[in-house]
Amino acid sequence: MSIKLGPAGVPLSCKGRTIVEGMDDIISLGLETMEVQTVRMVAPQHFEQYWQAGVLANKTDFEMNIHGPYYSELLGGKVERGRSLAKIEATLQAARTINARHITLHTGHYGDFGRGQAANEQVANVFSGIVDRIHDIWHDDEDEFPVFPWIKNGTPSKIGVETSGRQELWGSLEEVLEVVNHVEGTVPVLNIAHIHARGHGQMRTSEDYGELFDIVRESIGTKEFYCHFSGVEHRTGNAMHYTQIKKSDLNFEPLAEFIVEDGGWLDITLISDSPLLEHDAMYMMQNIEKSRHKQLERKAREDRRRALALQTGKSEEELRSKETQIAQARKTAGQPAEPAPKAPAEPVKKEDAAAEPEKATKTKASKPKKETKKAEEKKEDDLFDFDEDDDDLF
Numbered sequence: 403m404s405i406k407l408g409p410a411g412v413p414l415s416c417k418g419r420t421i422v423e424g425m426d427d428i429i430s431l432g433l434e435t436m437e438v439q440t441v442r443m444v445a446p447q448h449f450e451q452y453w454q455a456g457v458l459a460n461k462t463d464f465e466m467n468i469h470g471p472y473y474s475e476l477l478g479g480k481v482e483r484g485r486s487l488a489k490i491e492a493t494l495q496a497a498r499t500i501n502a503r504h505i506t507l508h509t510g511h512y513g514d515f516g517r518g519q520a521a522n523e524q525v526a527n528v529f530s531g532i533v534d535r536i537h538d539i540w541h542d543d544e545d546e547f548p549v550f551p552w553i554k555n556g557t558p559s560k561i562g563v564e565t566s567g568r569q570e571l572w573g574s575l576e577e578v579l580e581v582v583n584h585v586e587g588t589v590p591v592l593n594i595a596h597i598h599a600r601g602h603g604q605m606r607t608s609e610d611y612g613e614l615f616d617i618v619r620e621s622i623g624t625k626e627f628y629c630h631f632s633g634v635e636h637r638t639g640n641a642m643h644y645t646q647i648k649k650s651d652l653n654f655e656p657l658a659e660f661i662v663e664d665g666g667w668l669d670i671t672l673i674s675d676s677p678l679l680e681h682d683a684m685y686m687m688q689n690i691e692k693s694r695h696k697q698l699e700r701k702a703r704e705d706r707r708r709a710l711a712l713q714t715g716k717s718e719e720e721l722r723s724k725e726t727q728i729a730q731a732r733k734t735a736g737q738p739a740e741p742a743p744k745a746p747a748e749p750v751k752k753e754d755a756a757a758e759p760e761k762a763t764k765t766k767a768s769k770p771k772k773e774t775k776k777a778e779e780k781k782e783d784d785l786f787d788f789d790e791d792d793d794d795l796f
Contacts, residue, residue, distance in 0.1 A: 404669045405661065406465055407687050408435035409679035410630070421455045421500075425464060433683055435465035437673045438500060440493050452499040459501050460552050465671065467628070468493060468502040468559075476528045477513040477521060477572060483528070486510070494536050497559045501552040504628050504671070506562040506591045507532070509572040521572055525563075526581045533561050533587035561588045562628055567596030567641030574600060575614075579621040590618060592629045595644060595675065598652045599636030605652060608660040615660075615668070625667050631657070631686065632675035646678045647685060654689050662693040 412424035413431075421438060428436050438455070459466045470493040475482035490507060497505045507529075515521035540558040563581055566573030575590075575597060582588045597614070598605040605611065619625065633650025635642040647654050661668060676682035704718075707725075711718050 403661075403666045405690065406434040406671045407674070407683050408433045408437070408465075408672075409674045409683050410437045410469065411439045411679060412436075413680040414678070415680065421451045422458055425455060425458055428680065429462070429464065431680060431684060432687070433680065435467065435671055435673070437467040437469050437504075437506070438496070438502070439469050440471065440496060449496070449499060452496050456500040456550065456552065466500045466502050467504040467506070467671070467673070468497045468500065470505060470507040472508055473510070474508045475510040475513070477510060477515050477524060479513075487528075487532075490532060491535070494532070494539055494559075497536070498539050498553060499550075501550075501556065502559045504562045504589065504591070505536070505559045506564050506628075506630075508564055508566065511570055512572050517572075517577075522577055522580050525572060525577075526584050529561060529563060529581060529585050529588055533585060536561060537587075558587070560628075562591035563588055564591035564630070565593045565596045565600075567593065567599045567634070567636070569600065569639050575617070579618065583622050589624070589626070589628060590622070592618070592627060593675070594629060594631045594657070595634035595650075595652060596630075596641055599634050599641035600639055602639050603636065603651055606656065608656040608663065611657050611660040612664055615665070625669055627668060627670045628673075629670060630673045630675045632677075632682065644675050644677060646676050647682050654686055655693075658686070658689040658693040661690060662697050 408428055412419055412421060413427045416424045416427045418424075425436065428434075438452075455466060458464065471486065471489040474486040474490070476486055477483075478486070493505060493507075496502075509525055509528075512521055515524060536558045540553060563578050564573065565575055565578050573596075575592075578590045582590050592614070594605060605614070615627065618627070631647075631654065632652075633645035633647045634652055635645055635650065661670070672683075672686060674680065674683035674686065678685075707718050707721050710716075711721055714721075
């Protein structure tokens with residue numbers, strides 16, 4: 403099992419705001435990948451950064467990835483499709499320069515096609531052309547790249563087809579898998595937040611993730627997965643916007659549990675799309691480690707129970723039941739006891755009520771001053787009488 407985590411863009415904590423400085427910060431955090439964002443355009447002045455990032459990635463085995471334009475219209479008319487492909491061309495050139503392993507691309511609205519086989523065939527044709535283009539860029543024999551050894555010795559970037567998070571956009575899980583299954587050189591980009599939103603909040607348990615990864619594996623026969631994860635606000639099957647993971651109904655713990663418990667066959671890259679970027683990437687890494695510790699503790703308990711069963715001659719089920727009873731007893735003993743119900747106050751007779759003020763006045767007047775002072779001091783001491791052995795004050 404291989405897991406790589408990183409942010410979608412330069413980390414928020416990076417002071418320099420350049421790609422190379424962002425890579426340095428990511429590596430220092432213990433993360434292993436990032437996704438360069440070219441979601442609107444690729445600025446020519448950034449190509450020097452891209453080249454430096456490519457050299458650093460090649461020397462350190464750091465996994466670089468890149469995200470293409472958000473606003474694609476690959477199912478639009480000739481003009482809209484040509485404009486989108488021009489933006490994608492700039493992304494492909496940048497991907498070669500930084501030695502990107504994955505290029506994430508969107509398809510856009512259904513347009514006049516609507517849902518169905520015709521739209522899927524059109525998307526497959528467009529992505530087939532994009533795959534041919536990245537191979538042409540990578541294997542351009544007319545250019546000599548002495549400073550780009552990864553171009554001559556490596557393999558072209560994989561074209562990622564991302565799942566969409568809105569009903570009016572092409573990119574349901576089934577549509578993406580059908581296109582990827584027919585176009586060699588493409589891979590599905592599983593945006594978990596989009597899948598969750600489009601499925602009306604369907605990603606809830608570790609079993610849901612197991613079913614998701616099994617569907618992909620059975621459809622295209624892969625163990626390598628490229629995924630995006632973040633919190634998401636969604637309504638009526640549509641993603642509204644990304645949120646930090648802790649403020650969403652999309653929890654990361656079930657995915658961490660699946661990866662540790664049943665994902666030994668996975669080779670997965672997880673990109674944090676959260677507004678908190680590297681902070682939520684670290685949060686995901688911590689949850690995976692926590693799930694690993696829980697797994698080790700459970701295995702240790704099972705081994706101890708097995709050894710005890712051999713010594714005592716009891717079955718493991720009996721020992722497990724006994725452990726459950728002991729744990730329940732400790733939990734019950736730790737709960738505060740319920741206060742006893744107060745007895746109903748007896749009605750005061752009129753004669754007694756009339757005598758009470760006089761009795762109280764007499765008692766107060768007859769009390770010696772010295773005794774009253776001692777009583778007040780004792781009362782004050784009782785207010786601050788803490789048990790030194792009590793460790794549960796905080």
